[in-house]
Amino acid sequence: MNTEEQKLRLHVNIYICTIIVGLAISGLTAFPLETEMAYLVKRSETYPISLKTWLRTVYQAIKTTNLRYPFLSYGTDWLAFAHLMLAVLFIGPLKDPVKNKWVIDFGMICCVAIIPLALIAGNIRQIPIFWQMIDCSFGILGIIPLILCRINIKKIEILEEDYGLCR
Template structure:
């Protein structure tokens, strides 16, 4: 059986990965046109269908930002939501057992990416390969969340074995 310190270390490393991932997702949602422009110039290794799709996205963003710059405000809010969600995971970093619900929330959100990607992606005409790329974020996030979830349960059992009572939040 793992020690309390080993479990807390594993939990915290995984939560840091989640926080950093959410922060990067949020921070990179602000300069979309610049990022997609860079990708279109450096995508020689991608399949032609992906290159065409990224070129199409870049042209749409570029034209939209010239004619309707206020529409980017929507992605600013998307970025903000990712940054706020990153802050949410500070609770389980500090007190994993008390904040198990945050991990469960993250796991539900990770699974919910799939129907959103396939339903909204189909309605919006997003290519299937791109929908799978979007779904990969749910899988990538689910891995550390599941490790955290499992380790919190081990930590809870260890506390119970030691007679430690963790008060509810």
């Protein structure tokens, strides 16, 4: 493996680790929603009134639901679990990016699919547009390291092909 390929693989690993960490944080923070919302509401005095009102509404809904119907939070537990399992999925391209480039493609598809889901389901569920935009931003920000990763994987493939021809 030459220096150029080593540099490309390092960049690929950095991009993939960024995605893994992002997915893991997203997953882990989906478990304690009531606690997190209570924290945000307590510190919302400097927030714009629309955001403060939305956070209070969400907190009250989660608190009331957890008191009366705690089993409904099991759905967000599964959401958290899915994020953690998706993070594990990216270990494959971390080990062998060329062989597992399909995971990167899958991740890019997921990032693009976030946008219509957030806009359609957000509208149906009466989620404020500013919150829908926050949700869309996960897809927009997430696709950046994946695109950079995919570009570098393509360069690694070319280097490997060139190396194979030189043998």
